[in-house]
Structure formats: C-alpha cells, structure tokens
Amino acid sequence: MNWLPLLSAVLLYQGGAPTTPVDVGNRAQLFIDRRLVHQAPGVSFTLHPAKKHPANPLIRSGPDAASRVYLCGSVLYDEDENLFKMWYLGCNGELYATSRDGLRWENSKTCWTGFMFAAVWKDRDDPDPARRYKVIAWGPNAKGAKNTGYDPPIDTGYNTYVSPDGLQVTVHSREPICPHGDVIGGYYDRRLRLYVAFPKIMTQAMGFNRRCFYVTTSKDFDSWNPPQPAFVPDERDDAGSLARIEEARPILDVPDVAAYRRTEFYGVGVYQAESCTVAFPWLFTINGARRPGPQEGPGEVQLAVSCDLERWERPFRSPAIPRGKPGEWDCGFFETAAEAFRVGDEIRLYYSCTNHGHGHEKRAGGPAPDHVYGVGLATWQLDRFVSADAPAGGGVLATVPLVFDGRRLEFNARTRPGGKIRVTLCDLAGSPLAGWPTSEDVCGDSLRHTVVFGGRGDLETLARKPLTLRIELVDAELFSFAFR
Structure with a gap:
C-alpha cells in the first residue's frame, strides 16, 4: 500500500455534532480529563505520580x-x-x-x-x-x-x-x-x-x-x-x-x-x-x-x-x-x-x-x-492520577450540564483534618434544584464516598434529567465522581 498520501494529509478532527448535556452514564469521571469542568474558582489541579x-x-x-x-x-x-x-x-x-x-x-x-x-x-x-x-x-x-x-x-x-x-x-x-x-x-x-x-x-x-x-x-x-x-x-x-x-x-x-x-x-x-x-x-x-x-x-x-x-x-x-x-x-x-x-x-x-x-x-x-x-x-x-484541590480557604467546582444513569452519587476523595466537600444539585443555569438541599459534608479518605442530601441518597428520580453540580471543597482533594 502507498502510505504517503495518507501521512501527508493530516486531517483536523471531524467528529459529530457537539454534545450537551454530556452523558456521563454510570462511569467514573476523572479530573485528569477537565472537559466537564465549567468553572473552578479557588480550585487547582494536581498530578499524583505513581x-x-x-x-x-x-x-x-x-x-x-x-x-x-x-x-x-x-x-x-x-x-x-x-x-x-x-x-x-x-x-x-x-x-x-x-x-x-x-x-x-x-x-x-x-x-x-x-x-x-x-x-x-x-x-x-x-x-x-x-x-x-x-x-x-x-x-x-x-x-x-x-x-x-x-x-x-x-x-x-x-x-x-x-x-x-x-x-x-x-x-x-x-x-x-x-x-x-x-x-x-x-x-x-x-x-x-x-x-x-x-x-x-x-x-x-x-x-x-x-x-x-x-x-x-x-x-x-x-x-x-x-x-x-x-x-x-x-x-x-x-x-x-x-x-x-x-x-x-x-x-x-x-x-x-x-x-x-x-x-x-x-x-x-x-x-x-x-x-x-x-x-x-x-x-x-x-x-x-x-x-x-x-x-x-x-x-x-x-x-x-x-x-x-x-x-x-x-x-x-x-x-x-x-x-x-x-x-x-x-x-x-x-x-x-x-x-x-x-x-x-x-x-x-x-x-x-x-x-x-x-x-x-x-x-x-x-x-x-x-x-x-x-x-x-x-x-x-x-x-487517583489527578485531583481537584482546594485549600482551607475553600474553592468551588461547577460542572457543565450532565445527564446520568444510576441512583447515587459517589466521590473518590480525600479531606484533611477539618476539611470537607459538599455538593449542590443545580439546574442548567446554576440555581439549586427545588427539593434538594445542599449535601451533608463528605469527610475522610475513601474511594467511594456516598453523597447524601438531607438524608436522601437515592437520586433515581433525577436520572436522565439534565443538571449541573456545584461542588464546594475545603482542604480537600477530589479525584473523580460517578453516579452508580
């Protein structure tokens, strides 16, 4: 096969139509990939070597x-x-x-x-x-x-x-x-x-x-x-x-x-x-x-x-x-x-x-x-390749619009003493969803923290409905999130 024409024509990406909201399904979303990050004031991203x-x-x-x-x-x-x-x-x-x-x-x-x-x-x-x-x-x-x-x-x-x-x-x-x-x-x-x-x-x-x-x-x-x-x-x-x-x-x-x-x-x-x-x-x-x-x-x-x-x-x-x-x-x-x-x-x-x-x-x-x-x-x-981090003064990470499968939200996260993570479920404009209070604090070190909202952990009624997440971090590292 003559490969020269194939290698000389380097094409730009020709993907399909842009996708929004992003369908995250029930798969873990890692912060080495920042395509889901809309805004992140006060948040930095840290590489964790092996x-x-x-x-x-x-x-x-x-x-x-x-x-x-x-x-x-x-x-x-x-x-x-x-x-x-x-x-x-x-x-x-x-x-x-x-x-x-x-x-x-x-x-x-x-x-x-x-x-x-x-x-x-x-x-x-x-x-x-x-x-x-x-x-x-x-x-x-x-x-x-x-x-x-x-x-x-x-x-x-x-x-x-x-x-x-x-x-x-x-x-x-x-x-x-x-x-x-x-x-x-x-x-x-x-x-x-x-x-x-x-x-x-x-x-x-x-x-x-x-x-x-x-x-x-x-x-x-x-x-x-x-x-x-x-x-x-x-x-x-x-x-x-x-x-x-x-x-x-x-x-x-x-x-x-x-x-x-x-x-x-x-x-x-x-x-x-x-x-x-x-x-x-x-x-x-x-x-x-x-x-x-x-x-x-x-x-x-x-x-x-x-x-x-x-x-x-x-x-x-x-x-x-x-x-x-x-x-x-x-x-x-x-x-x-x-x-x-x-x-x-x-x-x-x-x-x-x-x-x-x-x-x-x-x-x-x-x-x-x-x-x-x-x-x-x-x-x-x-x-745990990359984490979204915030110091004791805190930071906020807001996602782009998402749709998900599953019934609960899990965080792969680690907090330092006195640190915490909490999340607010929001509509596409960033306003809190009615009937869903800000989550209880997530603290400690776990690959699978279950996030609870006013005593409720079951999110099944929100599955396949577009929303955004507003994640507040204080002295914490967030490696990934997933709806399970």
Whole structure:
C-alpha cells in the first residue's frame, strides 16, 4: 500500500455534532480529563505520580548484552489461570515470564525470535480458540518495507498476529497495518470497542525529523484506519528539555549540543479508565549524540488523556513515574508495558528503566560494569492520577450540564483534618434544584464516598434529567465522581 498520501494529509478532527448535556452514564469521571469542568474558582489541579514498589526492580539484569531486559511489551493478569503474564524484550528476542503475585517472576524463556515491541492481550470474546491472544508487533523479516539499516537489508513492518496460548503465533495481517517500523503499542479498547495501535512514525516537526506516535484503529482486527498523529512534540516539550537534561546530568556521558537539544516520543502505554483513556507517553530528551552512535539523553513517563483517541490533552508535563536519584536503577531511560491494568482497587503499571541514558550502550568499550537494566512496578490507588484541590480557604467546582444513569452519587476523595466537600444539585443555569438541599459534608479518605442530601441518597428520580453540580471543597482533594 502507498502510505504517503495518507501521512501527508493530516486531517483536523471531524467528529459529530457537539454534545450537551454530556452523558456521563454510570462511569467514573476523572479530573485528569477537565472537559466537564465549567468553572473552578479557588480550585487547582494536581498530578499524583505513581508509587514505586519497594521491591523494585522485580527483574534485574547487568550490562552484558545477553541479559539486558526492556519492558517494550505487555503485562496482564489472566483471570482464567490466576496468573500474571509478561512479554518483554531481551537482546535475543521476546521473552515470556509468569508470576502468581505479580512481584516474583519465574519461568522466563525466549518465546519469539524475529519479533520486537510486542503488544499482547487475551481476547476472551473471540469464538475461535486459535485467536485467543492478539498480538501487534514490529517484526523484522516480516512483511513490510526494506530496511537498509541492517546488513544485509531486511523487510520490517508493523503486523498483527494471533495465538491460542500467547506463545505460538501465526501472522494475521496480509500487509503491514501502517508504515515505518520500530516501537509500537496496542490494546483492545473495551469502551470504544476498537482494536488500537500506537506506531512510531518519523515526522517532521519544528525543524527535525522526530520520533512521533500515531494512532490507528480497527473494528475487526483486519482492516485498519489510516494512522493519525497522536503524540507530536510541541514547543512546551522543547522548552522543558534543558530542565530534564539538568535533572539527569550526572548520568549523561555526551556533551550537550544545543543544535541537537529537543524532545521526542519513544513509546506509549495506556490505562482504560471508565470514561476515558489515560496514556503514558515516553519522552526522550536529546542532549547530544555520539558519532558514530545513537543519540544520548534521559527518558521520562508522563500522562495524557483522551475520550475518543483522536484529541489528546497533556495538562501536565512532569513525571508520572518519579525518576530515581543518580545511580539508582531507574534514574535513566524509561519504557512501560503497553497497558496498565486494575488489580482490586490498585492500578498497576509495569515499567523498565536503566541507570544510564539512551546512548550509553554504544559507547566505546561497551556499557560500564555498573550499568543496570530492570523491570519494576508503579501503582496508583483507583483513579487517583489527578485531583481537584482546594485549600482551607475553600474553592468551588461547577460542572457543565450532565445527564446520568444510576441512583447515587459517589466521590473518590480525600479531606484533611477539618476539611470537607459538599455538593449542590443545580439546574442548567446554576440555581439549586427545588427539593434538594445542599449535601451533608463528605469527610475522610475513601474511594467511594456516598453523597447524601438531607438524608436522601437515592437520586433515581433525577436520572436522565439534565443538571449541573456545584461542588464546594475545603482542604480537600477530589479525584473523580460517578453516579452508580
């Protein structure tokens, strides 16, 4: 397929008619996504970075090429087998390991050679057991374009595969699903009912040919839409480059070259929240390059959000996974699993990192003996990525018009001593609804506070009727709300 016309015509979003009131159904609405916020005087929005597991790194390797590991792959929990499964990248191919608790990994083995950056998930709904697992990967020596970066040149491409067990794979795509090749992520979006891939496609942006990530989707895993830009560096990214370089300065071994200094994207992971898709773009900040050899610089994982996979917001440009101190195993270059997932009331994102920058592997004499490669675990409490906060002096958050399903209103919130949250149900003009007093105070720390109005918690009579919420916060953090 000739992809050039598809990539040269970058289209603006052509969605349907604007929707108001917004139908929130019975899904949790996270404040990483601010489309429901109409006004918020006195309220600020705060990013909550992940907590790193104290046993990290869960998998650790040294500098020798044969043992290096990178989590450019997938981790999932198989409910049918009560087993965590990991596909990750080693220098000899794609590796596979299992764990009963997601912390102690065993039975590591090479499952595929000739595959890289494989995104894997289990499809319980496919009636064909031979297609139980779906895989999207960059396959050297697979169908695709000739890559002259190898000697001899090889065919490479982004292709799809199916498998009965996640180990034995069969090529599924008849041709590459999109152009170029290298890092790719993918998953099945349960909310949108789409197969989704995030391929890396080199793109001209602000004077450089940069690593960028596009999105392509499919309803049937067979026919894929033309890829559209999702993560392309902007001026805010480049403006923050030097600050990120300085933070990682002790581990960089190439002098800065101002003409090279810039930001690119190296990969994308996701988490499927109830009402939106939370993404974890991997940033690569380039400070210079070794000649011959790769570009040098640190990595970083940030947050992004979208409700439709077409329009992406990145309200914060700071780490979602804290960088380790210089010399620690995760102070250098980051990658994540293709998808984070929920275990109980915890969101788990597995990630890999090094204690050096991107270019160290190719330095003269090879990696230093103290170089470490590892896989770790980062977690959040359910939906606690971003909070709407108010100090002791208070603040008010008013929503846009909403319609909902369900019978009660729940807050995922935390208050400090003396703090409180209360809400008033209002009409579309912001006036209180007749017969509904302001709620009783919500206090304490809970993922599921039930909001009560004058002794009444049942809102069934208001379901599917447009209204707005006026939420008063005093010394409090509100992470999400939902009608259940």
